[in-house]
Amino acid sequence: MHEWALAEGVIDTAVKVSKEKKVKEITRVVITLGELQQIDEEIFKFALREIIKPASIFKKTEFKFEREKAVLRCKVCGKEWKFGDMLSKLDDVEAESIHFIPEMSHVYMKCPGCGSRDFEIVKGRGVWISSIEGME
Numbered sequence: 001m002h003e004w005a006l007a008e009g010v011i012d013t014a015v016k017v018s019k020e021k022k023v024k025e026i027t028r029v030v031i032t033l034g035e036l037q038q039i040d041e042e043i044f045k046f047a048l049r050e051i052i053k054p055a056s057i058f059k060k061t062e063f064k065f066e067r068e069k070a071v072l073r074c075k076v077c078g079k080e081w082k083f084g085d086m087l088s089k090l091d092d093v094e095a096e097s098i099h100f101i102p103e104m105s106h107v108y109m110k111c112p113g114c115g116s117r118d119f120e121i122v123k124g125r126g127v128w129i130s131s132i133e134g135m136e
Ligand code: ZN
Pocket: 074, 075, 076, 077, 078, 079, 111, 112, 113, 114, 115, 116
């Protein structure tokens, strides 16, 4: 059900921004989904459509989705690497575990620079609006 909460957050933000910029119709909203953000895109799209129904400002809105690649950074040596580059070294079950619970990456991954498991996820989590277009 968290798709609905996320969709509500996105719509609230879009409404707030459109008011600030005095936009009457929002034509396009680009939404970025982190690679490690666990989300069902179909449910999310459905939730967006349902939530905006009563709002005329969204009558002609096109929603576009983008995925942000996940980036990890070692806390010991500072090296950054892409989650996707490491995925090829994992088996399917491990890769799936990490997608389901990002914290599991600490179990299966280590820094390619120094071998430490003390790293953080710096990109690839969350859902946010990357751009809003509209007509005044
Ligand atoms: Zn390191």
